[in-house]
Amino acid sequence: MDDTGVVAQRSKPVGGLALKFDRVSMVFPNGTEAALDVSFSVKPGEFVTIVGPSGCGKSTLLRIAAGLLNPTGGSVEVDRERLGYVFQDATLLPWRTVQGNVELLPELHGYAKDERQALATAAIDLVGLNGFENHYPKTLSGGMKMRVSLARTLTLRPPVFLFDEPFSAVDEITRMHLNEETQELFTNEGFAGLFITHSIGEAVFMSTKVLVMSARPGRLVAEFDVPFGYPRKSDLRFDSQFAELCGSVSEALRGAYT
Amino acid sequence: MSKTRTPTRRRQITLVDVAGPTLIFVAFLSFWYWLSYYGMSERRRFLVPPLHKVVQDGYLDWKNFSKMLEALWLTTQVAMWGLGIAIALGMTLAILMSQARWVERSVWPYAVALQSIPILALVPLLGILFNYSFNARVIVCIIIAIFPIINNTLFGIQSVEAGHHDLFTLHHTSRLTRLRKLQLPAASPAIFAGFRISAGLSVIGAIVGDFFFRKGDKGIGILLDQYAARTTTIPRLYAATILAGALGYLVFSVFGLLTKAIIGKWHEAAEVPG
Numbered sequence: 001m002d003d004t005g006v007v008a009q010r011s012k013p014v015g016g017l018a019l020k021f022d023r024v025s026m027v028f029p030n031g032t033e034a035a036l037d038v039s040f041s042v043k044p045g046e047f048v049t050i051v052g053p054s055g056c057g058k059s060t061l062l063r064i065a066a067g068l069l070n071p072t073g074g075s076v077e078v079d080r081e082r083l084g085y086v087f088q089d090a091t092l093l094p095w096r097t098v099q100g101n102v103e104l105l106p107e108l109h110g111y112a113k114d115e116r117q118a119l120a121t122a123a124i125d126l127v128g129l130n131g132f133e134n135h136y137p138k139t140l141s142g143g144m145k146m147r148v149s150l151a152r153t154l155t156l157r158p159p160v161f162l163f164d165e166p167f168s169a170v171d172e173i174t175r176m177h178l179n180e181e182t183q184e185l186f187t188n189e190g191f192a193g194l195f196i197t198h199s200i201g202e203a204v205f206m207s208t209k210v211l212v213m214s215a216r217p218g219r220l221v222a223e224f225d226v227p228f229g230y231p232r233k234s235d236l237r238f239d240s241q242f243a244e245l246c247g248s249v250s251e252a253l254r255g256a257y258t
Numbered sequence: 259m260s261k262t263r264t265p266t267r268r269r270q271i272t273l274v275d276v277a278g279p280t281l282i283f284v285a286f287l288s289f290w291y292w293l294s295y296y297g298m299s300e301r302r303r304f305l306v307p308p309l310h311k312v313v314q315d316g317y318l319d320w321k322n323f324s325k326m327l328e329a330l331w332l333t334t335q336v337a338m339w340g341l342g343i344a345i346a347l348g349m350t351l352a353i354l355m356s357q358a359r360w361v362e363r364s365v366w367p368y369a370v371a372l373q374s375i376p377i378l379a380l381v382p383l384l385g386i387l388f389n390y391s392f393n394a395r396v397i398v399c400i401i402i403a404i405f406p407i408i409n410n411t412l413f414g415i416q417s418v419e420a421g422h423h424d425l426f427t428l429h430h431t432s433r434l435t436r437l438r439k440l441q442l443p444a445a446s447p448a449i450f451a452g453f454r455i456s457a458g459l460s461v462i463g464a465i466v467g468d469f470f471f472r473k474g475d476k477g478i479g480i481l482l483d484q485y486a487a488r489t490t491t492i493p494r495l496y497a498a499t500i501l502a503g504a505l506g507y508l509v510f511s512v513f514g515l516l517t518k519a520i521i522g523k524w525h526e527a528a529e530v531p532g
Contacts, residue, residue, distance in 0.1 A: 068424055085428055091421040095443045095524045108429040108439075136524045 017041045017077070018160045018192035019065060025073035026060050033217035034060040040211060040220060044159065047186050047193035049203040051249065052213030053257050058196040062162050065194065084158030084191070086166045090145035092137040098124065099133040102151045109156065123151040126185060143174035154185070163195040167202065179205050180234055187230040200249050204242060205232065210249055214256040222252035307493040316497020326481060326498050330505060333477040336392065337464040337509070340399020341457055347400070348407025349449070356415040356441065357433065373405040377463065381470045390474035398467035403456040410452030414445025447525045450517040457513045461506045478502050
């Protein structure tokens with residue numbers, strides 16, 4: 001680890017991949033086996049979702065990808081200089097307004113004031129929060145906070161986005177809206193996405209590919225390609241093919257609990 | 259955490275806000291007058307002079323009143339210097355402690371020790387060491403006021419959410435930037451709470467130092483001591499006591515308002531009465 005606590009390894013992925021997990025294993029010092037021999041990759045333009053039971057080590061994989069954790073085995077290749085990370089909580093700074101929060105990342109990267117203002121304005125625009133620039137987080141709903149969090153990550157236009165169950169704390173309807181918006185951002189911005197969730201509907205609705213992870217120690221046990229094109233409309237959820245795919249993922253997931 | 263809040267709206271002052279305290283004040287005054295005229299035996303009645311006598315002797319006699327105000331001003335200066343130095347020193351120590359574990363482990367036992375020594379036990383020593391000077395009084399204030407500053411600043415910095423740290427770690431933030439943009443702002447509610455506690459303590463320190471030194475420049479503590487010594491000055495003792503209390507209340511309120519002005523916009527619990 002270097003001074004800032006980030007794992008120093010920042011090798012860029014080869015072969016046109018956005019992100020590559022190569023036989024990654026993670027055993028915590030207390031003996032907990034969080035991940036076992038996990039290999040997969042995400043190409044540019046792909047949106048890959050990992051579903052799995054709670055506590056199977058899904059989030060651990062993301063933390064490893066981001067360099068917040070060092071794997072005990074295997075390696076990850078990703079460009080960490082330009083990585084977007086959307087946390088499970090909105091992790092907004094309560095003392096900053098929406099504008100101030102969205103400007104944070106360009107600010108940490110040393111952008112000039114007018115530059116970061118422009119980046120923030122554009123990102124706030126993308127998530128539809130115009131008019132809320134001067135609001136403090138405590139006045140926002142859970143869904144709005146998540147939009148601010150998304151906007152904050154969007155400012156730096158990262159080519160790879162990691163999502164750590166970002167919508168698990170909002171109500172079902174808000175979640176569907178946020179799924180649609182995220183899917184729209186993916187369509188328009190063209191980033192590569194790696195999304196963690198335990199909601200099957202969410203996974204199938206947004207992704208190009210769904211991976212199923214087993215209970216601890218987490219292994220990848222199934223893989224589903226999602227055939228629907230983008231942009232996806234909300235009524236895709238009522239499509240019979242959609243329902244069928246959700247059923248298959250569900251079945252694989254049920255097997256993954258044992 | 260998904261509660262939606264309406265933007266901060268000034269709370270309406272209700273009848274209870276005015277009538278409640280007024281009622282208690284009237285009841286208190288009645289009891290006081292009852293005590294002055296009927297409650298005490300005639301021999302001991304001088305111990306509780308009626309309020310108008312206190313006002314007359316203490317506040318309407320300009321010679322006495324100006325003396326009290328001068329003393330109070332001196333006490334205020336002592337308390338504010340003490341508080342100011344306690345804040346600067348306490349925050350610096352806490353920040354250093356937050357940056358290196360070994361500093362925390364080395365300094366913390368002494369901070370606790372300083373907090374545990376009864377201040378009254380130290381006052382005579384400080385008096386002879388610093389010749390009962392202004393500085394001696396300020397030092398008493400620093401000793402009594404510094405612990406809440408250290409404790410609250412350190413606690414505040416250490417209570418930063420793990421998710422926020424991850425966010426800053428992901429973007430390769432330097433220690434100084436992390437301190438300035440994350441840890442200190444996050445700690446500010448706790449730090450301001452520490453300021454409020456220490457402000458009150460510092461006033462107490464200034465009066466206590468004064469009271470026990472009985473020497474040097476006359477602060478309100480020395481006057482209290484003198485007024486208590488003779489039966490004829492007992493109304494003035496009441497007057498000076500009320501002034502000292504008012505000073506403590508004022509200082510506490512100022513810091514309450516300061517807290518509200520600086521962090522009230524975003525912090526939920528910043529509604530401080532007074």
